[in-house]
Amino acid sequence: MGLLRYFAIRAALIIPTVLILYTLVFFILRVLPGDPLTAILGTKNIPPAELKALRHQLGLDKPLIVQYFDYLWNVLHGNFGTSLVVRGRPIAADIFQRLPATIELSIAAMFVSLVIGLVTGYIAAVKKDTVVDSAMRFYGALAYTLFIPWLGLLFQLVFSVWLHVLPSGGRIDPGMAPHPYTGFYLIDSLIEGRLDKFLDALAHLVLPALTLGIVLSGPYTRLLRNSMVRVLESDFVAAYYARGIRKRKIMLHALRNAITPVATYAGLQFALLLGGAILTETTFSWPGIGTYLVDAIMYRDYPAVQAVVIVFAFFVGVISLFVDLLYALLDPRVRY
Amino acid sequence: MTEPLLVVDNLKVYYYTLTGIVKAVDGVSFSVPGSELAAVVGESGSGKTTLGYSILGLIPPPGRRVSGRILIDNVDITSLHGEALRRARGELVSMVFQNPFTTLDPVRRVGDQVVEVMTEHGVPKDEAWRRAEEIFTKLGLPPRLLKAYPHQLSGGQRQRVAIAAAVALNPKLVVADEPTTALDVIVQEQIMELLDSLRRQGMTIMLITHDIALAATWATKVIVMYAGTLVEYGSVEEVVGEPLHPYTRGLINATPSVDRKDRPKSIPGLPPDLRRPPPGCRFHPRCPYAMDKCRKEPPTLIEASPGHYVSCHLYTEGRR
Numbered sequence: 001m002g003l004l005r006y007f008a009i010r011a012a013l014i015i016p017t018v019l020i021l022y023t024l025v026f027f028i029l030r031v032l033p034g035d036p037l038t039a040i041l042g043t044k045n046i047p048p049a050e051l052k053a054l055r056h057q058l059g060l061d062k063p064l065i066v067q068y069f070d071y072l073w074n075v076l077h078g079n080f081g082t083s084l085v086v087r088g089r090p091i092a093a094d095i096f097q098r099l100p101a102t103i104e105l106s107i108a109a110m111f112v113s114l115v116i117g118l119v120t121g122y123i124a125a126v127k128k129d130t131v132v133d134s135a136m137r138f139y140g141a142l143a144y145t146l147f148i149p150w151l152g153l154l155f156q157l158v159f160s161v162w163l164h165v166l167p168s169g170g171r172i173d174p175g176m177a178p179h180p181y182t183g184f185y186l187i188d189s190l191i192e193g194r195l196d197k198f199l200d201a202l203a204h205l206v207l208p209a210l211t212l213g214i215v216l217s218g219p220y221t222r223l224l225r226n227s228m229v230r231v232l233e234s235d236f237v238a239a240y241y242a243r244g245i246r247k248r249k250i251m252l253h254a255l256r257n258a259i260t261p262v263a264t265y266a267g268l269q270f271a272l273l274l275g276g277a278i279l280t281e282t283t284f285s286w287p288g289i290g291t292y293l294v295d296a297i298m299y300r301d302y303p304a305v306q307a308v309v310i311v312f313a314f315f316v317g318v319i320s321l322f323v324d325l326l327y328a329l330l331d332p333r334v335r336y
Numbered sequence: 337m338t339e340p341l342l343v344v345d346n347l348k349v350y351y352y353t354l355t356g357i358v359k360a361v362d363g364v365s366f367s368v369p370g371s372e373l374a375a376v377v378g379e380s381g382s383g384k385t386t387l388g389y390s391i392l393g394l395i396p397p398p399g400r401r402v403s404g405r406i407l408i409d410n411v412d413i414t415s416l417h418g419e420a421l422r423r424a425r426g427e428l429v430s431m432v433f434q435n436p437f438t439t440l441d442p443v444r445r446v447g448d449q450v451v452e453v454m455t456e457h458g459v460p461k462d463e464a465w466r467r468a469e470e471i472f473t474k475l476g477l478p479p480r481l482l483k484a485y486p487h488q489l490s491g492g493q494r495q496r497v498a499i500a501a502a503v504a505l506n507p508k509l510v511v512a513d514e515p516t517t518a519l520d521v522i523v524q525e526q527i528m529e530l531l532d533s534l535r536r537q538g539m540t541i542m543l544i545t546h547d548i549a550l551a552a553t554w555a556t557k558v559i560v561m562y563a564g565t566l567v568e569y570g571s572v573e574e575v576v577g578e579p580l581h582p583y584t585r586g587l588i589n590a591t592p593s594v595d596r597k598d599r600p601k602s603i604p605g606l607p608p609d610l611r612r613p614p615p616g617c618r619f620h621p622r623c624p625y626a627m628d629k630c631r632k633e634p635p636t637l638i639e640a641s642p643g644h645y646v647s648c649h650l651y652t653e654g655r656r
Contacts, residue, residue, distance in 0.1 A: 235433055235438040236438060236439050236441045238394065239431070239433055239439040239501075240441075241394055242392050242394060242425055242426075242431035242502075243426045243501055243502065243504075244423060244424070244426030244427065244430075244453070244456060245422075245453070246422065249452075249456065253441055253444065256443055257442065257443055330443070331442075332485045332487070333485070333487050
């Protein structure tokens with residue numbers, strides 16, 4: 001069957017993507033100035049013999065090519081290595097502990113961006129060439145240019161400092177963290193049956209999700225508006241009118257036609273979403289992969305950075321594969 | 337004579353564009369009895385398509401009906417608005433478009449699209465599906481195709497589906513805008529046969545076409561339009577058999593035919609810019625018989641013989 005074959009090929013293509021990214025990051029990390037030892041020890045005044053011993057212990061004295069394949073070999077066996085900074089701590093444990101936080105934020109932000117983008121784009125298209133249309137398009141351009149930390153700080157100032165309605169950072173209030181059944185606080189709190197924890201986690205999620213969601217919504221506004229305007233000019237829309245179909249229904253049919261390019265873009269957007277998540281996490285001290293990655297880069301924690309990049313790349317590959325499948329569901333003409 | 341089913345009375349539709357007012361339909365009047373296939377013939381830009389859209393109250397912006405009335409089965413469609421106009425579309429009058437490849441929603445099953453026409457006009461869903469099957473069978477489509485998507489159908493099948501959607505509610509009048517232009521000759525024949533059979537069952541068809549040969553074969557009435565005005569109207573025998581207006585004669589002579597050896601003679605010149613139509617008769621710059629009067633005074637529509645109307649100064653004094 002065509003779909004299965006396509007699925008297999010696309011899935012197989014994730015492997016070279018991850019490999020290339022790993023290779024790039026591996027070498028860029030080592031070209032960058034600074035090295036993990038000075039970052040960890042915080043001083044340069046260490047006896048050279050001790051430094052050498054430590055270097056040997058961490059395996060950093062091996063030739064680059066050996067390090068490269070050693071790490072790859074370990075990853076293939078499901079071993080992401082141990083942190084250079086917190087010695088002996090398995091990186092995989094850190095990542096899987098923090099990954100749900102990032103996914104929770106990403107999904108919430110994606111949801112926010114799609115809702116805002118689709119609503120504004122739809123309104124703009126229906127009110128084409130009016131003041132409303134111009135306003136929506138202006139919003140789309142503006143949102144796209146906003147800088148995440150700037151918007152995040154603005155929200156913190158307004159909603160946390162001035163209005164005191166939402167927390168300015170973190171994922172949940174101290175002591176409120178639910179048992180990590182899934183790692184998603186919104187789900188875990190409900191499993192525990194603690195509505196107070198759920199609301200607390202939700203309150204913490206609102207500002208980061210809104211910040212990231214708004215910045216990512218701009219392209220959706222413009223994309224849906226333009227796509228919808230094109231669809232509304234097509235013959236079949238005129239034919240719907242000629243058959244006496246209600247305008248509201250015609251608009252929904254047009255939306256269905258207009259949404260396919262948006263779905264494609266949403267898939268491509270996922271890489272941007274993760275990039276944005278890093279900025280958002282640092283702005284809101286969100287304990288996800290983003291903050292972890294930033295710390296790892298600061299300390300030149302080579303294996304940690306490599307592991308995060310591999311996990312991210314794998315993730316983006318899988319998501320875009322699913323978006324492609326979704327595309328086939330949205331548009332019956334798409335056959336693989 | 338039977339009560340006219342379609343009456344167009346002094347219809348004027350202008351497009352208000354940035355470069356001027358385009359008088360696409362400028363004072364057109366005619367009436368068509370029921371159960372006829374009336375062909376509106378003219379070149380591109382003659383206003384025939386605008387006339388078709390006007391009949392459904394679907395004039396695209398920046399167009400606007402400036403004056404005139406359109407009665408379909410004694411209902412003045414120009415007086416309808418909102419919900420009443422929506423209900424009239426589909427129930428009273430409907431339309432088949434030129435390009436069957438673009439007039440069906442590509443992402444919905446054709447059955448859903450045909451059924452929707454009925455459910456949107458108050459037919460219960462089960463009954464609508466049953467009727468859709470009947471209509472498909474009647475129009476020569478296997479009912480299993482109700483489950484197909486438009487891209488899975490051929491051009492001819494798609495046009496049949498479009499016709500099915502247009503006639504689902506059994507409207508009195510169907511406007512067919514060049515319904516066969518995008519199809520090959522054999523399929524064209526089949527679609528015209530289909531429209532003709534609908535006519536014989538009592539539906540009135542208004543066929544908009546640039547092809548006077550097609551009109552000669554299938555129409556019972558022919559309306560010839562030139563530059564937004566009606567120049568000749570009558571039964572097909574009269575208009576095609578004994579054309580009165582020089583433009584109609586030109587059109588007929590310009591039509592190539594398979595069994596004719598001589599080359600078709602085109603009409604010299606081009607249709608006028610409808611933002612600045614020529615004074616007097618709009619055809620006079622291209623007319624071999626143009627007289628002084630033609631340049632000054634627009635001709636009025638006169639009944640040259642019973643039921644045969646022409647708008648030309650050659651006939652205003654009752655002589656040829």
